[in-house]
Amino acid sequence: MGLLTEQQLHNLAMNVVGKDLEDMGYEFLAVNSKKSRNPQFVATKDKQLIFVVVRAVKYPENPVLYNEELMQKVAKHAATHNAKTFYAGVGIANSVSYDLPVDSEEDYILNYSELIEIK
Template sequence: MSLLTEQQLHNLAMNLVGKDLEEMGYEFLAINSKKSKNPQFVATKDKKLIFVVVRAVKYPENPVLYDEQLMQKIAKHAVTFEAKTFYAGVGIANSVNYDLPVDSEEDYVLNYSGLIEIK
């Protein structure tokens, strides 16, 4: 049994959100894969800038709930750059049993509802 570290879980979330942004036509200006550095993605599309904060959220926590204070701080910073701010929470659970930790030797499920705009 090899449990995934917080950084590995974060990387799974980053990959999923990154693919989603690419599919929506965004170009990346900056990517920061450290969980402690925000935002994780700075991207542009049609000359519009976005900041995206990514979080890997372990079951049973709800991936659409976010740290309001942190997100308002990022949103305030984004205004300086005329950018929009988004939160991307990715729920991650062990597919065999949601109550078990996520293990590299077992399948996992991802719960991602898309970007949530912070206003």
């Protein structure tokens, strides 16, 4: 198949974060897999609404660093719905060599620790 496109990398990150949210007991109200539309997930648990922005981050970029301006814009919108805002960066690298692009024919490594709350 070859190199993964930006959208395929984003979908991979979405799957990782979606599974994490499910494991934490969240119920999805809306899912948007387009990278250009934010947030990617709107979910609820115990009557608490959350907005989650997901980003696939290619090595050597740090997956916990986020665009402050974007996240504040999403947080402001979330506040109007009494929702909390989270950032979920998923680092993705080729397991053969971090310097190679991510290829569907080779294994890859994911670096995702947890949701980061934006206040």
